[in-house]
Structure formats: structure tokens, C-alpha cells
Amino acid sequence: MVSRFSYTLDSSLDSVNKVEQAAEQLAQKSGLDEDQTFQLAMAVREAAVNAVLHGNAYDPEKKITASFENNGSSLIIRIGDQGNGLDPATLPDPLAPQNLLSGSGRGIFLIRSFMDEVHFKLLHPGTELTLIKHLDPTQKSA
Amino acid sequence: MSMKISTRQVDGVTILDLSGRITLGEGSVQLRNAVRELLGKGSKDVLLNLADVNYIDSSGIGELVSAFTATRNQGGELKLLKLTKKVHDLLQITKLYTVFDIKDDEAQAIASFSHK
Numbered sequence: 236m237v238s239r240f241s242y243t244l245d246s247s248l249d250s251v252n253k254v255e256q257a258a259e260q261l262a263q264k265s266g267l268d269e270d271q272t273f274q275l276a277m278a279v280r281e282a283a284v285n286a287v288l289h290g291n292a293y294d295p296e297k298k299i300t301a302s303f304e305n306n307g308s309s310l311i312i313r314i315g316d317q318g319n320g321l322d323p324a325t326l327p328d329p330l331a332p333q334n335l336l337s338g339s340g341r342g343i344f345l346i347r348s349f350m351d352e353v354h355f356k357l358l359h360p361g362t363e364l365t366l367i368k369h370l371d372p373t374q375k376s377a
Numbered sequence: 378m379s380m381k382i383s384t385r386q387v388d389g390v391t392i393l394d395l396s397g398r399i400t401l402g403e404g405s406v407q408l409r410n411a412v413r414e415l416l417g418k419g420s421k422d423v424l425l426n427l428a429d430v431n432y433i434d435s436s437g438i439g440e441l442v443s444a445f446t447a448t449r450n451q452g453g454e455l456k457l458l459k460l461t462k463k464v465h466d467l468l469q470i471t472k473l474y475t476v477f478d479i480k481d482d483e484a485q486a487i488a489s490f491s492h493k
Contacts, residue, residue, distance in 0.1 A: 330471070341439065
């Protein structure tokens, strides 16, 4: 059974917290363990931060979208913004020695570390990140 | 959801006891301001006690790094004390475990500062 829900939200930190909580609830309902739930919620939070901060730059005229889906074999979360568009190829490697002491630039890296698949799509305007976590057979549809 | 910071002095080392979440917005800003204030007052040796920090995001990680470099740029040292498993794992993933001097015991941490 497929379950799906979505939000359209202001470009604010409150929205980031709401999206994070929704991700945590989806993970728990889907049978992910505590560590997996933490990782999924953190990845989704980082994607939402990216959308609000780097994508929409807190612009009150711009919205972020967040959709959550459990299709029985995977959790699929899409976070969209209306910003200038993000080219992941331009992102510096935060593990490179010259970047280790950077005060920023770890969000996408953490998302990739915690999710099974991450896809970027340019929306003109904006970017949509698709985050996918595969469920194992003992985990369930929500 | 927010973070609390209390400050104490032990043998010339300033210990910040942090609790809660260090995330984009309030938590990160609080930490930045607290460290700036300490450095402004001339503190050189700073120990961040993270025993009660149950969550940190990429912004909070960046703030730890910025605090580390700001302290070092003033000729001081900033060390971390008592990481929770989640924070420990995040610093390992980001390779920052090799950058920070991380201690589990407060007395040993205090004794390890070179200015003392």
C-alpha cells in the first residue's frame, strides 16, 4: 500500500522543523530503527535547510515543497525550492584537506551519507532533491 | 528544541556546558556568541562539554569548526569533551574527529591544555 502526503511551506526555520518532524514520523511508522530514523530525519532536515537558506534565501515570496511517500519498498522524500538552482557538481568536497576547516558545506555530504539514493532536478526556477531510503523486508509500508 | 549554555572556570580553562540542539538558527548563534565573548575577554583555553548535546546539524558542525579556528587564530586551544554517540559518529563521518582534540574525562582534558 502506498502512502503519501505533502506540504507547501514558507521559507522559514519553522518549516525546516516541521519537515524534520514529518520525516521522523514517517521513518518510525515505516519500522526504521532509532539510528535509521535519526539519519533519515537529519538528511531531510539538511535538504529543507538547503531549500530555505540557500535556495529561497528566506524570501517570504518563495515557498518550499516537501512530499513524503512510502511505496512499500522505499521511502521517497522530495524537497523543492524556488531559488536559483543548485548544481551538485559545483559543490566542494568537505573531506578534502583544504576544506576540512570550512565553517559550512557539509549538508549535501551528510544527505548523501545517510540516504541510499539522492537525485537533483532543476525546476526552473529552483531545485528539487529526491531522497530515497530502501526498506528491508522486515520494514513495512506506513 | 533550543540550546542552553553555562560557563565555568576550572584551573584557567573556560568550560562551556552545552545542552540541547546545536542547529541552524538559535543554537548555532548562541554558541558563536558565547565563544566570541570568551575570546573577547582574552580566554585562551576553551573546553566545550557536549555531554548533553543530543543533536547537531551541519550548521552546528560548522559552528564547532568556526569556534575551533577562531580560538586557534587568537593563540588559544578549543577542545571537545564527552561526545554523545550521535555527535561522535557525525564528527567521524565528516573527518573532523581527526581535527578536534576530543576527551572523555574532564580532569584529563583540563590538564591537557598547553598554556597551563
